[in-house]
Amino acid sequence: MSRVLIVADHDGAQLGSGTTRCVSAAAKLGAAEINVVVLASPAAAIAASAAQIGGVAKVLTVERAENAHPLAAVLAPQVAKLAAGYDYVLAPSNTFGKDVLPRVAALLGVGQVSDLMSVEGPRTFKRPTYAGNAIITVESPADVKLVATIRTASFAAAPAGGTAPIEAASTDAVLPTHTRFVSIAAAKSDRPELQSAARVVSGGRALASAENFKLIFALADRIGAGVGASRAAVDAGFVPSDMQVGQTGKIIAPELYVAIGISGAIQHLTGIKDARTIVAINKDPEAPIFEVADVGLVGDLFKIVPELTALLGG
Amino acid sequence: MKILVGIKRVVDYNVRVRVKPDGSGVALDGVKMSINPFDEIALEEALRIRERGQASEVLAVAIGPDDVQTQLRSALAMGADRAILVKCDTAMEPQDVARVLLAIIRQEGIGLAILGKQAIDDDAGQTGQMLAALWDRPQATFASKVEIKDNVAVVIREVDAGLETLEIDLPAVITSDLRLNEPRYIKLPDIMKAKKKPLAVTDPATLGVSAAAQLRVLKTEAPAQRSRGILVKDVPELVAELRKRGVVS
Numbered sequence: 001m002s003r004v005l006i007v008a009d010h011d012g013a014q015l016g017s018g019t020t021r022c023v024s025a026a027a028k029l030g031a032a033e034i035n036v037v038v039l040a041s042p043a044a045a046i047a048a049s050a051a052q053i054g055g056v057a058k059v060l061t062v063e064r065a066e067n068a069h070p071l072a073a074v075l076a077p078q079v080a081k082l083a084a085g086y087d088y089v090l091a092p093s094n095t096f097g098k099d100v101l102p103r104v105a106a107l108l109g110v111g112q113v114s115d116l117m118s119v120e121g122p123r124t125f126k127r128p129t130y131a132g133n134a135i136i137t138v139e140s141p142a143d144v145k146l147v148a149t150i151r152t153a154s155f156a157a158a159p160a161g162g163t164a165p166i167e168a169a170s171t172d173a174v175l176p177t178h179t180r181f182v183s184i185a186a187a188k189s190d191r192p193e194l195q196s197a198a199r200v201v202s203g204g205r206a207l208a209s210a211e212n213f214k215l216i217f218a219l220a221d222r223i224g225a226g227v228g229a230s231r232a233a234v235d236a237g238f239v240p241s242d243m244q245v246g247q248t249g250k251i252i253a254p255e256l257y258v259a260i261g262i263s264g265a266i267q268h269l270t271g272i273k274d275a276r277t278i279v280a281i282n283k284d285p286e287a288p289i290f291e292v293a294d295v296g297l298v299g300d301l302f303k304i305v306p307e308l309t310a311l312l313g314g
Numbered sequence: 315m316k317i318l319v320g321i322k323r324v325v326d327y328n329v330r331v332r333v334k335p336d337g338s339g340v341a342l343d344g345v346k347m348s349i350n351p352f353d354e355i356a357l358e359e360a361l362r363i364r365e366r367g368q369a370s371e372v373l374a375v376a377i378g379p380d381d382v383q384t385q386l387r388s389a390l391a392m393g394a395d396r397a398i399l400v401k402c403d404t405a406m407e408p409q410d411v412a413r414v415l416l417a418i419i420r421q422e423g424i425g426l427a428i429l430g431k432q433a434i435d436d437d438a439g440q441t442g443q444m445l446a447a448l449w450d451r452p453q454a455t456f457a458s459k460v461e462i463k464d465n466v467a468v469v470i471r472e473v474d475a476g477l478e479t480l481e482i483d484l485p486a487v488i489t490s491d492l493r494l495n496e497p498r499y500i501k502l503p504d505i506m507k508a509k510k511k512p513l514a515v516t517d518p519a520t521l522g523v524s525a526a527a528q529l530r531v532l533k534t535e536a537p538a539q540r541s542r543g544i545l546v547k548d549v550p551e552l553v554a555e556l557r558k559r560g561v562v563s
Contacts, residue, residue, distance in 0.1 A: 011475050071480070072443060073452050095473040099455045102408070102440035106447035111407050111528035114438045124532070129436050130331040134340050137532040144528065178483040179452040182468070186476035195474070199561075223562055231492070241458065241472045241493060247437075248492055250474065256561040266330070273540060277561045279552070294543035294559075297552050307549040312562055 002087040002122065004031040007079055007104075008038045008050050009096040011186075012069055015049035017196035018092020018150070023053050023158040025150045026090060028119040033057045037082055037169070039075050041068040047166045054159040060169040069181035070096055076103035077173035083108060083145060090116075093149035093251075094195065105147040113138060113148040127151070131247045132270035152195060153253035153274045187240055191217075194243065197226030199256040200275075202245055205232035206261025206283070206301060213238055215302070216260060219309045228252070230262045246271035261301045264289030281305070315369045315425035315484070317360040319394065320415060321376040322350040323385045324435040333536040340534060349385045352430025354392070355490040358497040359460055360428050361393040368462045369426070371395045375418055377411055379403050383513065390508035391500045397513040400521065408440035410518070410525040415441070416448050417521035424485065426467070431456050431489040442489035452482035456491040 004026040009016030019036060026034045035058045036050045043061040050059045060082070066074050079100065083089045089104060091097030093115045105112040117135070118126040123146065124139045140146050194200060201223070203216040213233075220227045228245035229238065245252055247267040253274035260281045262268060269292055272278060280293035281304050290296045297304060325331055326346040334341050349357075360372045374389035376382045377400040386397040400414050419427060427449075432439035446453035454460075454469035458477065461468045462484075471478045472491045518525055546552045556562045 016474075072455070073446065076447060095456060095471075098439055099443065099453075099473075102443035103447040103453065105440070106409060106412060106444035109409075111409055112438070112440055113529065114440060128537070129534075130325070130340060131434065131437065132537055133331045134333050134534050135537050136534050139530045139532055141528060176450075176452070178486075179454075180481040182479040182481050184473075184476055184478045235493065240476065242474060242476045248432075256556075273537070277556075277559055278540070278543075279556070290545070291542055292540040294540075295552065295555050296543065296545045297547075297549070298545065299548075304549055308552065311549060311553045 002029060002031050003033045003085065004029060004035070004088040004090060005083060005086040006034065006036045007089070007091040007097070007100065008036050008046060009092050009094060010038065010040055010046045010070065012040065013045070015046045016092065016094065016096060017193060018094050018097065018152045019050060020053045020157040021152040021155040022090045022092055022150045023055050024155040025116065025119065026088065027055055027158065029088060029122060031088070035060060037062065037079070039067045039078055041065055051164040051166055052160055052162050054162045056162050056164040059164050059166045061166060062169050062171065066175050070100065071179050071181060072099045072103045073179040074175050075100050076107055077175065078171045079104045080107035081171035081173045082169065087145060089145065089147045090150055092152050094152065097149045101147060101149050108145060108147065110144050110147055111140070113140065113146065115151040116148045117151040117154040131267055132273065133266070151251065153251045157196070187242065191220060192224065192226040194226045194228055194245070194250050195252055197254055199223055199225035200228050200245070200252060200254045201225045201258045201260065202228035202230065202262060203233055203238070203260050204230040204262030205236060207233060207238055210238045215305045219258070219305055222309050222312050225256070230268050231265070259289050259293070260305060262289055263287045264292065316371045316373060316422055317363060317369045318373050318375055318415065318419055318422070318424045318427045319353065319357045319360045319389070320427070320429040320441065321353050321357070321374050321385055321389050322430070322433045323347050323376065323378055323382045324350045324433055327351050327434060333534055337533045337535055347381070347385070349388055350430050350433045352432060352434070352490050354497040355492070355494050356428040356430050357389055357392055357394060358495045359490060362495065363460070363462055373398065373422060373424070375400065375415060377402050377406055377414055386513055387508050388500065390511040390513070391504040392498060396511065399513065399515045401515055401517045402525065406525050407527050407529065408438050409444050410523060411441050412444035412448055413523045414518055414521055415445050417523055419449065426484055427487045429487065429489050431491055442487050446487040449485070449487065452486040454480050454482050454486065455489045457488050458491050458493045460488060460494065
């Protein structure tokens with residue numbers, strides 16, 4: 001029976017939302033044992049969260065000062081050592097996993113399956129190519145350790161309620177000093193995190209200014225939604241890059257996605273196609289977003305959005 | 315310092331890709347091919363570093379069949395000093411690409427490798443990180459700003475939480491994100507000049523690399539399509555519809 005090691009994503013303080021979805025993917029692999037490794041400093045709080053994910057057999061912590069910030073060059077040699085005895089090494093396909101895991105794969109001398117979106121068999125998987133326009137089924141050799149990043153939008157969060165034991169682990173990996181964390185500029189927000197939010201409201205170029213984005217924020221706050229944006233809105237400087245939804249931004253799968261003033265470039269649609277219900281509000285009836293929207297409303301967003309916010313209140 | 319830039323020939327960004335009915339891949343006959351957009355951004359960044367006097371030479375490297383010379387000539391027209399084509403008629407996996415690039419890096423004494431963060435065909439997003447691992451050097455992926463200071467690069471990275479700043483010792487690998495820069499347009503005189511620039515042809519075996527694919531593609535299919543839904547005429551109707559579907563209270 002197979003053993004799976006999941007590299008926990010975190011920001012140095014809290015467990016990210018990708019790890020629990022990797023646990024769901026691991027369960028689909030028919031894993032006999034699913035372990036999560038937390039490389040952090042301090043690691044206790046992150047490990048405690050990971051231990052509560054249902055299906056996790058054990059949480060390993062590697063707590064050392066070098067792991068305070070997730071640096072691929074520092075984490076990868078440790079993960080490569082810890083991978084001994086495992087058949088699968090997984091991490092979420094967010095900027096954490098995308099950075100670290102290929103480096104792990106290269107150190108192990110194996111290939112990687114990126115953005116694994118479905119498990120067809122123990123060594124057969126589907127993954128998207130060409131911005132999601134061509135889905136390929138790939139098979140990896142049975143006798144080789146499989147390294148894969150998990151497309152988090154394709155897997156539900158694993159149930160909570162786990163009580164996995166937490167064990168300290170260590171490796172003899174030699175850690176480089178050639179890569180140094182300087183700082184992170186992160187927007188502090190009380191809104192739900194984009195990648196795990198049940199509802200997301202996004203704005204596009206038609207918002208026309210950073211100031212006008214307050215319409216989007218007001219609607220989002222009224223329904224408890226996270227806020228996203230199209231690449232055009234980010235490129236125009238209306239909102240920061242961490243809000244970008246789409247192929248090169250965040251791939252999301254909320255219950256409700258409301259696209260406002262977004263035309264629906266193929267790269268944007270790639271990021272939202274797993275949403276349960278897509279609502280589009282756009283003044284152009286020919287906008288491609290309407291081809292995928294479950295519910296569409298053609299009109300002026302500057303009239304529609306305040307009215308919608310008001311009607312959804314109370 | 316010499317900078318290496320990876321150039322991949324891919325289906326043009328504006329082409330709507332179609333999957334072949336027999337599931338054997340995507341239709342490539344007669345389709346416009348271009349430099350992977352992220353690689354263009356990588357090349358632009360290398361050129362800017364050279365233009366600031368912080369690099370002596372920009373070397374463009376591509377792997378693929380003879381046709382890829384077209385994209386290497388475009389890279390030379392943009393401003394690369396030299397190009398190398400590593401001839402290979404079958405698709406190479408990222409790890410083998412990384413091994414080929416590393417062989418050239420060692421041969422040429424490269425101080426900085428800038429690659430695209432992903433290619434828009436296979437969307438793997440692995441080569442830069444794998445190269446950095448095999449080279450045992452720093453990596454700064456998803457770069458949106460690069461500043462070179464002596465033997466160090468200060469790189470701002472676009473990560474999920476925001477913008478992260480790293481300091482990395484050179485030599486190193488940087489992968490470009492969308493907002494790193496806006497690549498320049500190629501002017502006609504540059505195309506003429508590019509014809510005279512050196513373009514060397516080698517192959518993986520000469521570089522000591524024997525490529526071995528690990529993953530087998532069994533089938534290619536079009537994604538499940540979402541179907542067009544309904545249009546509502548006004549906001550009250552929209553709210554009623556959303557309540558009916560149970561997505562808002």
